Amino acid sequence: MKFIDEATIFVQSGAGGNGCISFRREKYVPRGGPDGGDGGNGGSIVLIGNTKLTTLYDLKLHPHYRARRGEHGKGKNMHGRSGKDVFIQVPLGVVVYSNSDVIGDILDNGQKIIVARGGAGGRGNARFVTSTNRAPRQVEEGTPGVTKEVKIVLKIISDIGIVGLPNAGKSTLLRAMTNARPKIDNYPFTTLSPNLGVLRNNRKNIVIADMPGIIEGAHQGKGIGLQFLRHIERTNLLILVVDISVPKPMDQYKSLLNEFRQYNPQLLSKPRIIVFNKIDLLNLIPPSELKEKIFFVSALKGIGVDRLMDYLKNEN
Numbered sequence: 001m002k003f004i005d006e007a008t009i010f011v012q013s014g015a016g017g018n019g020c021i022s023f024r025r026e027k028y029v030p031r032g033g034p035d036g037g038d039g040g041n042g043g044s045i046v047l048i049g050n051t052k053l054t055t056l057y058d059l060k061l062h063p064h065y066r067a068r069r070g071e072h073g074k075g076k077n078m079h080g081r082s083g084k085d086v087f088i089q090v091p092l093g094v095v096v097y098s099n100s101d102v103i104g105d106i107l108d109n110g111q112k113i114i115v116a117r118g119g120a121g122g123r124g125n126a127r128f129v130t131s132t133n134r135a136p137r138q139v140e141e142g143t144p145g146v147t148k149e150v151k152i153v154l155k156i157i158s159d160i161g162i163v164g165l166p167n168a169g170k171s172t173l174l175r176a177m178t179n180a181r182p183k184i185d186n187y188p189f190t191t192l193s194p195n196l197g198v199l200r201n202n203r204k205n206i207v208i209a210d211m212p213g214i215i216e217g218a219h220q221g222k223g224i225g226l227q228f229l230r231h232i233e234r235t236n237l238l239i240l241v242v243d244i245s246v247p248k249p250m251d252q253y254k255s256l257l258n259e260f261r262q263y264n265p266q267l268l269s270k271p272r273i274i275v276f277n278k279i280d281l282l283n284l285i286p287p288s289e290l291k292e293k294i295f296f297v298s299a300l301k302g303i304g305v306d307r308l309m310d311y312l313k314n315e316n
């Protein structure tokens with residue numbers, strides 16, 4: 001299914017039903033008391049997290065949601081029926097905005113956020129009986145529903161993000177380490193949206209996200225830009241994949257960090273490692289002045305991948 005990570009939806013909750021004004025009328029009961037029931041509550045619009053979803057595609061296709069109003073109260077103390085809540089399933093990791101304020105985020109399966117609360121039902125006149133007023137003619141109207149525009153932004157939840165220039169071998173590395181089977185090819189921008197894979201560990205599953213390639217100038221919209229970088233904001237570790245077979249591999253590394261700086265300098269304070277890939281293509285002298293832990297791998301041939309996986313399992 002198409003990967004969509006931003007959607008705006010239009011929601012309308014139901015109004016509350018009005019309270020009823022009514023008096024009991026029965027044969028042989030000359031002055032029956034008040035028996036107007038309460039109005040029902042209006043239905044709310046509720047977002048609910050669903051682990052099975054990975055995209056906001058459905059919301060893009062169906063942006064309008066409306067919950068029904070509560071019914072009005074009736075005589076004989078009959079309360080109006082409440083409008084049903086409308087549930088909208090969203091993938092985990094969404095951030096929910098209304099008027100550019102964050103309402104909240106959904107990180108767990110089944111977690112709910114009410115984006116538009118239904119109006120409250122009004123009380124019927126039966127509720128207003130007091131010792132001095134046995135026949136109240138007082139009732140409440142239901143409160144109105146809410147109409148709102150809600151923006152939903154998906155930030156994938158993964159433990160580790162794989163980033164690098166196009167064609168560096170990021171997807172091949174994800175394939176080598178996890179069950180994921182992303183598309184791999186020998187041209188830039190094979191990956192157009194993040195791929196997720198799971199590295200199984202006896203303690204927990206480590207989710208790894210393989211990102212589209214980043215090129216110099218991405219922060220100005222070059223290539224496919226930095227729009228996907230928000231998906232690594234929540235990772236604990238970044239893997240910088242550098243193709244070591246190109247003439248100046250460290251230029252890749254530098255421009256990558258430079259793009260991070262332009263996009264969001266906080267990304268630079270995240271723990272990261274460098275994976276020099278494609279070592280099968282050359283006889284190599286390792287650069288010695290790096291702060292990061294270095295891995296030399298051939299994701300294609302599986303060389304050095306075990307050592308990398310052991311490291312990731314122990315560090316996560």
Ligand SMILES: Nc1nc2c(ncn2[C@@H]2O[C@H](COP(=O)(O)OP(=O)(O)OP(=O)(O)O)[C@@H](O)[C@H]2O)c(=O)[nH]1
Binds near residue numbers: 168169170183185212
């Ligand atoms: N020789 C060699 N080739 C590799 C290695 N890893 C990946 N490749 C090749 O490099 C090319 C690009 O691999 P991908 O995994 O698609 O690269 P990517 O970084 O995901 O590329 P984009 O998604 O376009 O950014 C493919 O032809 C791979 O077969 C490696 O370790 N050695």
Ligand SMILES: [Mg+2]
Binds near residue numbers: 183184191212
């Ligand atoms: Mg790729």
